[in-house]
Amino acid sequence: MSKNFFILFFTIFTISFLPSNSFGQRKSKEQTDTQLKTDPKLVVGIIVDQMRYDYITRFWDHYGDDGFKRFVNEGFNCKNNHYNYAPTSTGPGHTSVYTGTTPAMHGIIGNNWYDKNTETDVYCAGDPEYNSVGTTSDAGKMSPHRMTVTTITDELRLHTQMRGKTIAIALKDRGAVLPGGHTANAAYWFSDGAWITSSFYMDNLPVWVDKFNSAKSIDAYKKPWKTLKNITEYVESGTDYNAYEGLFKGEKTSVFPHDLPALWDENGKYELLKATPFGNSMTADFAIAALEAEQLGADEITDFLAVSFSSTDYVGHKFGVGSKEVQDTYLRLDQDLERLFKELDRKVGKGEYTVFLTADHAAIEVPSYLKDQRIPADYIVWDEIKTNFAQFLEFNYGTTDIVKDFSNSQYFLDHSIIKNLDLSVQEVQESIAKELLTYKGIDRTYTAYQMWQNDYTHGIPYILQNGYNQKRSGDVLVVLSPGVISYPKTGSTHGSPQIYDTHVPLLFYGAGIKHGSTVARTEIDDIAPTVASLLGIAFPSGATGSPIVEVLE
Structure with missing residues (x-):
């Protein structure tokens, strides 16, 4: 085999195994970039x-x-x-x-x-x-x-x-x-x-x-x-x-x-x-x-x-x-x-x-x-609940001041009063949650402690937890029964x-x-x-x- 033939064979063999982009450089430049985003005006x-x-x-x-x-x-x-x-x-x-x-x-x-x-x-x-x-x-x-x-x-x-x-x-x-x-x-x-x-x-x-x-x-x-x-x-x-x-x-x-x-x-x-x-x-x-x-x-x-x-x-x-x-x-x-x-x-x-x-x-x-239409629905009577709930608070804690506020279906408790009574915040939350659950129109209750300690992945607790902000939300969360609202008897509401x-x-x-x-x-x-x-x-x-x-x- 002549020397020139060997060089020619080696050159062709080497070229055939070169990376494709060696001879594809011009083609890649002509290709459009992958679209990373859309730019609407x-x-x-x-x-x-x-x-x-x-x-x-x-x-x-x-x-x-x-x-x-x-x-x-x-x-x-x-x-x-x-x-x-x-x-x-x-x-x-x-x-x-x-x-x-x-x-x-x-x-x-x-x-x-x-x-x-x-x-x-x-x-x-x-x-x-x-x-x-x-x-x-x-x-x-x-x-x-x-x-x-x-x-x-x-x-x-x-x-x-x-x-x-x-x-x-x-x-x-x-x-x-x-x-x-x-x-x-x-x-x-x-x-x-x-x-x-x-x-x-x-x-x-x-x-x-x-x-x-x-x-x-x-x-x-x-x-x-x-x-x-x-x-x-x-x-x-x-x-x-x-x-x-x-x-x-x-x-x-x-x-x-x-x-x-x-x-x-x-x-x-x-x-x-x-x-x-x-x-x-x-x-x-x-x-x-x-x-x-x-x-x-x-x-x-x-x-x-x-x-x-x-x-x-x-x-x-x-x-x-x-x-x-x-x-x-x-x-x-x-x-x-x-x-x-x-x-x-x-x-x-x-x-x-x-x-x-x-x-x-x-x-x-x-x-x-x-x-x-005989479909389960109703209006919650808060005045009746407030009366019974106040009696519960007076009997168990000697004061209604233990509840500071109620908003967005959440009760906010006075932690200072709870501490002065030598009580556990968690226990008071649980006690109030259990009491509220006995009232007509309330379907379920949850405590702040539950929101803090659990990682819910579905259902009502998942929805409540996503709405619960640890710095801003309350101590006891209330969920009304399906079809039950707190609203006048005309018109629709939400929440x-x-x-x-x-x-x-x-x-x-x-x-x-x-x-x-x-x-x-x-x-x-x-x-x-x-x-x-x-x-x-x-x-x-x-x-x-x-x-x-x-x-x-």
Whole structure:
């Protein structure tokens, strides 16, 4: 074999076993990078206050194609989405959606609660350190300072070096302040006929907000509330005349139409609009104005618009789940969503934004109606319980002062008195819990000691533990029986760990979202991690949920 032949053979043999990228270098450069994230120009978070999941299916045939149906037909529907903690109320609900965790971590344990340090009742968004902007009342003295972790909106601001904007809007202050997080450019809420804010965000309202308020476009909604469609078509709700609905002041019956101009002065003037579908329309109007004025989604840096529709809660509380008023409110909200979608398509561009929609809690059917249908339901009689409970405390401890407060279905005990009586806090908790369990309407009780010592993974105790904050929550937790509420005998309410309060919609649509649905259980603290994964940004600092992988492309 010649020397030249040997060299040629060796060269060919060596080349054939070289790493493939030695000759594949140019090809790899031409390949696109693996997509690590989606960069929508705008993320829109929508919370519909007190929306049950079955409002999607119940009113489906009345919805248009570009509101709720756009979410379902073109986006992703999580059909089995639940709150995994109690109390199921507005403050904790909004906070949990945006922080990706529960009250055990984020600290918002109710709309109001008893503060063990100051021995006073505190409001979840209240902050006397800041002043009202846009009003002379105290309605603007708000901030997110009681929320102890970051939100998805905070993390987006941090990720973009504060270049991405966050604007939060709701009729309710807590529905704007808490979603906006600690770093929002602005949060706006409605008070006495105007959109206002707090000096936490700014010293003066922007020119566009002043102009919006001055235009008094809201006055167009001071009109009779008639049904959107012929009321005979509303077969998905109960009879218009019934004993299960509340009344506006000055009304003799709750039947349509509701003459808002005639009821105006007696019901707080502009406050009256909150308990009508027009409150949602006002919110949509303002959100659309913010979209334009703040140039949200106008460049390649992702912005965030958080919008909460609060009127659904006011209407639900007053008229109840099965009312014509609730049905009409959702049909009109569907039109407001359609308007918002059209503006997003026009100003940001279809496919250039991502939207999610959920609720801060659901609601129970009116128990008095359920009772008339021979379904187990009732109203708890607290006055009777208070009398018997006071006798128990006096007999066993010589004083009723051992209980400091009762809020959010939790008893707060005076540990100093317990210590002075030379008693064990754990034993007193257990004794009180056992006593409360004997009262009608109370289904089960748990102690703080149980919340501290156990790691519950399912059922009611799991839900309670997720809502239990060791620094802020009480000593004895009370759960009412299914179907039993503490509320007047008209209208609906919420707050319990029962499934009728926890099951809420979760819909996604837009950039980076698959089309489809799932009946696998998802939980409310999964939303923020899902959005964070979509955007490729850090999870909120206290996040305990997980991304919903089925949703993301």
